[in-house]
Amino acid sequence: MDDLHSTRAAPGMDGPLAEALDCLDHGVAVYDPAGALSLANAPFAEAVATPAALAEALAALLGAAEGDGLIQTLAQAQDRQKTGLIAELPLPEQGELTLKLHARADGGATLVLAATPAPSVETRDARALFADAIDNVNFGVALIDEAQRLVFANKKFRAHGDPRDELLIAGRSMRQIHRDAIRTGLFPLPEGMAEEHLLDAMDQLIDTNARDFPVPNNHGSALLGNVYDTELGGRVLTMQDVTExxxxxxxxxxxxxxxxxxxxxxxxxxxxxxxxxxxxxxxxxxxxxxxxxxxxxxxxxxxxxxxxxxxxxxxxxxxxxxxxxxxxxxxxxxxxxxxxxxxxxxxxxxxxxxxxxxxxxxxxxxxxxDAETRNLAAVTDAVQTLDIAVVLFDKDLRITFGNEKWAELFSTREPRIRVGDHVLEATRKQAAAGHFVLSEGRTVDEFIAYWRDTVLTYRKDVHVAFSDGRHVVASCHKTRLDGFLVSFIDITEQRAIEAELARQREITHQKERLSALGELLAGVAHELNNPLSIIVGYAQMLEGQIADPVLQRRVDRIAEAANRSAKIVEMFLDMAQERPFEKTPCSVNEIVASALDVAESGLSAETRVEVFLAEDLAPILGDPDSLIQVIYNILINAQHAVQPVPGPGHLRLRSRPDAEGGAALIEISDNGPGIPEALRNRVFEPLFSTKEVGEGTGMGLALCHRIVTSHGGSITITDSDLGGAQFEIRLPIAPPGV
Missing domain, CATH: 3.30.450.20 (PAS domain)
Incomplete structure (x- = not known):
């Protein structure tokens, strides 16, 4: 092969066939399975003038020396049962020629030198501009055709994949490029892996358009490769340095x-x-x-x-x-x-x-x-020991916590209120069961609506009365977690103390008034006794001495008025001197009956009187005359109260034992206009009267109150089911053996 022209026609290839090959526009060279040149036509010999030029072209095409590289390439093609074009290399220095290597079925090969049409100036400029743009991107880009032959690789791709610029030659197959990369040490072969296995793996990555796969290299960089299909059947390979x-x-x-x-x-x-x-x-x-x-x-x-x-x-x-x-x-x-x-x-x-x-x-x-739990336990323990009831609601008004004092108020009666309940729903059930004292005329729904507003508007010092007599003051507060804290202070004992203090003040006030009144009445009675005695005496002397009936009636009225005045003076003296009563065991029913007999003449015939006396009522210890006077005064007052009422008057007397059995009760009810609640305590004050001027002295009920309390009892006023007022007199029963 020292003289390419001397071997252009091998034995059996001369004559007309050789001349025909010489007439081709393409250069053709034929190699046998051993890699020896068998034939080269004239265009091939002219393009590749010397064996050295041919060796250089084959080395560029195959990436190795001519003989070994060609023989190995042909053997590999035969092993893979591949024929046809297996490598291609443009030769721009040879006038836009392209060197193509074809494998034959017999293991030999054919080299073809084909002229490439020169592109137009515009095309060359566009390609140059595109190539320059691709060259300057900050990641590697390579283009391969459908046969996995390299078409183009930019600077970044070459810098990563062929730093010595020996492998990435256009026209070469990627498998051959990868093989040479392994042999030159650019692709480190993993320990225990055969070369062919790594090459197959690289082919598989390209065939499957793999993404983000590591690219082996010997310079310690972390390279990621990606494969993308193109519309013309080729593929784009990218390589990015992700070392940083x-x-x-x-x-x-x-x-x-x-x-x-x-x-x-x-x-x-x-x-x-x-x-x-x-x-x-x-x-x-x-x-x-x-x-x-x-x-x-x-x-x-x-x-x-x-x-x-x-x-x-x-x-x-x-x-x-x-x-x-x-x-x-x-x-x-x-x-x-x-x-x-x-x-x-x-x-x-x-x-x-x-x-x-x-x-x-x-x-x-x-x-x-754990620390929060311990702290919460300490706080909870402290809250549990408070005398104040405390309860927490979340933002949905569900109960999240209540201390023991709160449980005493709300969780000891059915239906009980418990942690986890909705406070308004649970309170509604207790209100419907009668556990709360509602304001006059207020319904359960109104009570719940009031409590909802109380919580949501954070009201303070709201009074709550329970039906068992307890009283509390509630105050609502907003928590930092959008919840609500409500505290309840039990004021039952405080109210009892306040009531007792008020009662004691009232007693002291009454005593002071009575004391002052007593001094006044004693003086008035002393001054009135003498003229009243003269009036009474002369009135008695005139009785029976006047024949004129008119004058006689006038004298009688004078005597009656004088006697009445004398009784008033005597009553004043009794109140002023606070004379003690002589108490003996007596029957309540007999006292009621006697008082009714005395008052009968003063009751209207149109007034309906009902009497209900309990049998076997225990005796009381008292002064019958003074107690008769009490009931008489109340009956007369009741008669006066029912007079202006349309229709017949209605009075009712009832005696009965109290629920505990320690006292006897006398109830006197009417259907009159009643007594306003604000005046029910004042009517027992001396000189206070609800009657018109001239119709009452204001001493009757005050005297009744004194008599009853002197007997250790009480007298109260409530609303009657008849529509008017009801007086309830409570007198303690006599001790056994008295």
Whole structure:
């Protein structure tokens, strides 16, 4: 092969066939299976003038010396049962020629030198502009045809994949380029892997349009490759140096591994790409094992270990609650807490990162929660010992806490109010059961509406009366967590003390008034006795001495008025001197009957009188005459009260034992206009009267009150079911053996 022209026609290839080959526009050379040149036509010999030029062209085409490279290439083509074009190389220095290598079925090869049409100036300029643009992008780009032959590679691709500029030659197959990269050490062959296996793997990556696969290299760079189809049947290869990104990632991963809190990074699908050991610890797995788990498997693995999710242990399916909390957090980034059967409790937080993923931070708050629990227990213990009832409502008005004092008020009677109840619904049930004293005319619905406004507007010092006689003052406050705190101060004893003080003040006031009145009445009675004695005496002397009936009636009226005045003076003296009564065992029913006989002449014939006397009523200890006077005065007052009422008057007398059996009760009711509540205590004051001027002295009921209280009893006024007033006289029964 020293003289290419001397071998242009091999034996059997001369004559007309050789002349025909010489007439072709393309140069043709034929090699046998051993790689020896068998024939070369004239155009081939002219284009490749010397064996050295041919060897250089084959080396550029095949990436090795002519003989060995060609023989190996042909053998590989035969092994793969491949024929036809297997390599191609443009030769611009030879006048836009392209050298093409075809494999034959017999193991030989044919070289063809084909002229490439020269592109137009515009095309060359456009190609140059495009090539310049591609050359200057910051990542590697290469174009291969449908046979996986290299068409073009930019500077960045060559810098990463062929730093010595020996392999990436247009027209060469990517397999051959990869083979030479392995042989030159540019592609380190993994230990234990055969060369052909690595080449097959690289072919597979190209055939399947692989994404983000590592590209082997010997300069320590982290290279990522990607393959994309083109519309013309070829493919685009990209190669990007992510060394700095990987270094930064390693720094982050290294920092994550040393963090005391659990940190993980998940992609948009929820798959973990990184996590540290602190994150994996609650799972009882290593970080690598946890990263390998799919999201659903990870959640299913963790669910049986949960006790509560977001502080709610009532969920029927904690696994579903955990999954829902994670999905919601990916949208809202709102933190939530999880507690495990081991007793550990964690705060789970998420923050968004690029590509739709999240960074997940898990903080062990077990110690913090234990401290909170201890602090809460101390506070709860302190609150439990308060004499003040305290209850907490959440923002939905559900009861979250109530101390023992609160439980005494609201949880000792059915229906009970308990923690977890809606306060308004539970209070409505107790109000309907009659546990509260409602204001006159107020319905249960109005009472509940009032209490709702009381809580929501944070009212203070609101009085609440219970049907069992207890009284409290409620004050409402807003909490920092949008809840409500309501305190109840029991003022039952305070009100009793205040009532007793008021009663004592009233007694003292009455005594002072009576004392002053007594001094006045004693003087008045002394001054009136003498003239009244003269009037009474002369009136008696005139009786029977005057014949004129008219004058006689006038004298009688004078005598009656004088006698009445004398009795008033005597009554004044009794009140002023507070004369004691002589008490003996007596019958209440007989006292009532006697008083009714005395008052009968003063009652209207149109007034209906009903009498209900209890049989076997225990005797009382008292002065019958003074008690008859009490009932008589009340009956006469009742008669006066019913006179202006349309229709017949109605009076009712009733005697009965009280519920406890320690006193006898006398009730006197009428259908008159009644006595206003504000005046019910004042009517027992001396000189106070509700009657018109000249119709009453204001001493009758005051005297009645004095007589009853002197007997150790009481007299009160309430509304009567007849429509008017009802006087209730309570007198203690006589002790046994008296």
């Amino acid at each position: 990104d990987r270094q930064a990632e390693q720094l982050i991963v290294g920092a994550m591994s040393r963090l005391p809190v659990g940190v993980a990074i998940e992609d948009a699908s929820g798959q973990f790409t990184h996590c540290n050991e602190a994150f994996a610890a609650p799972y009882g797995l290593s970080a690598a094992e946890l990263i390998a788990m799919p999201p659903e498997a990870r959640m299913a693995y963790l669910s049986p270990q949960l006790v509560s999710v977001d502080n709610d242990a009532r969920a029927e399916d904690l696994g579903a609650a955990f999954r829902a909390a994670i999905l919601q957090q990916r949208e809202t980034l709102k933190p939530f807490e999880v507690r495990f059967k081991s007793g550990q409790q964690f705060l789970v937080e998420r923050g968004r990162v690029e590509n739709g993923g999240c960074v997940v931070v898990v903080t062990d708050i077990t110690a913090l929660k």
